[in-house]
Amino acid sequence: MKAPTATPPVAPTARGGSLTVLQGTALTLAAVLGTGVISLPGLAADAAGPASLLAWGALLLVSVPLAATFAALGARHPGGGGVSTYVGVAFGTRAATMVGWAFFLAIPIGAPVAAGFAASYVADAAGGGRATEVGVTAGVILVVAVMNWMGIQVSARVQLGIAGTIATLLLVAILASLPRVDPANLTPFLTHGWSGVGAAAALLVWAFAGWEIVSSLSGEYRDPARDIGRATAVTLGVVTVLYLGIAFVTVAVLGGGAGRAPLADLLVGAFGDWARPLTTAVAVLLTVGAVNSFFAGASRLGAALALTGAMPHWLGADVGSGRATPRHALLVVAGLALLVTAGEAALGLPTDATLLMTTGTFALVYVAGTAAAVRLLPGGWPRLAAVVSFVASAALVVLTGLPVLIPLATGLAGLCWTLRRKRRGP
Structure with a gap:
């Protein structure tokens, strides 16, 4: 089936790109592994009991074709527009605008959720309660904004160090917890029925978001056609081992006692109370890495949309000045994230209040991106992976x-703004 022609968003990237496979793997790993491993094993176990492991396994299986689909799209259509570009090529600029607006605005809404996971660990270790959580959340957002302001090469180097440290520490947590596995914690297995497994899966979408945002960084690779697939394959292997390992020991070791900071409980149980500060450091590093990847992708997405008139021109006005970093769009993303954090604090809401709103956006973007992939990718395994990903x-x-x-309303608002702007003229 021939895809309709459309002008995809322009990619605000450096000429030729500069990301290596290792740096790209670090950015992808941080986006996908992200903050989900900090608190979601406990939240999923609370929703489904030991059967939450089924939800983890199912979503990992879904991740294989999903990752392959976005890697294939990124290799064929590299650029800052990411999913918006693919949807534009497949279905036209109006659909691309709706997806772009929904996804761009989901990042500042979701950033306080991600930073809040680490903040809960810091509050648990240092005390201070709600005030500490809000302060740490805002601090993470500011640190990541500065990292991105300095450019993709600086943030990628920092990310590489973070990724290696985190993977090692999580592997240590898994291996140290295995001797304390209690089979009694795995029964009864379906404590909340199959509906509990579904509820856990809805929460765990957060843990598997990330394949779509790194597609906005595809134009930053030195050789997108070669390097994106390699970075994706390495990330899949690492994520599978770490997610399944942490999820299993959370259920089999902690049982019904898993709380919002299961990683801390696992390490303290294995090494004693001195490990609690170490767990806090792991949580903060994971969060900084994840939010960094999402800010990098979102800023490029905003600039790409602006350069095609789908968002205010100011967002991409600095891209043609010789800088690869779209600082205007970055300022908007960081500013909105801080505004959401302040609003939640003023209303007395927890930092994860917008979790399902954000995961809903990610799921909807996956539907749009995989539908575009069904039209754009060639027959054989790429098309098959796209179809499986779309259904999932x-x-x-x-x-x-x-x-x-919520993301549907955001996308419609963006479309209305674009159509009104075009009627009024440039």
Whole structure:
């Protein structure tokens, strides 16, 4: 089936790109592994009991074709627009605008959720309660904004160090916890029925978001056609081992006692109370790495949309000045994230209040991106992976429920703004 022609968003990237496979792997790993491993094993176990392991396994299986699909799209259509570009090529600029607006605005809404996971660890270790959580959340957002302000090469180097440290520490946590596994914690298995497994899967979408945002960094690779696939394959292997390992020991060791900081409980149980500060450092590093990847991708997405008139021109006005970093779009993303944090604090809401709203957006973006892949990718395994990913993404949207209406409303608002702007003229 021939895809309709459309002008995809322009990619605000450096000429030729500068990311190596290792740096790209670090950015991808941080985005996908992200903050999910900090608190979600406990939240999923609370929703489904030991059967939460089924939700983890199912989503890991879904991740294989999903990662392959976005890697294939990124290799064929590299640029800052990411999913918006693919949807534009496949379905036209109006659909691309809706996806772009929904995804761009989901990042500052989700950033406080990600930073809040680490903040809960810091509050647990240092005390201070809610005030500490809000302060740490805002601090993480500011640190990541500065990292991105300095450029993709600086943030990628920092990310590489973070990724290596985190992978090592998580592996240590898994191996040190295995001797304390209690088979009694795995029974009864379906403590909340199959509906509990579905509820856990809806929460865990957060843990597997990331393949779509790094597609906005595809134009930054030295050789996108070669390097994106390699970075994706390495990331898949590492994520599978670490996610399944942490999820298993959370359920089998902590059982019903898993709380919001299961990683801390696992390390303290294995090494004693001195390990609690180490766990806090792991949580903060994971969060900084994840939010860094999302800010890098979102800023390039915003600039790409601005350069095609789908967002205010100011967002991409600095891209043609010789800088590869779209600082205007970065300022908007960071500013909105701080505003959401302040609003939640003023209303007395927890930092994860917007979790399902954000995961709903990710699920909806997956549906749009995989639908575009079905039209754009050639026959054989790329098309098959796209079809499987589309079906799985649609199921995730159903599991998420009403929160998906928020990104739909955001996308419609963006489309209305664009159409009104075009009627008024440049």
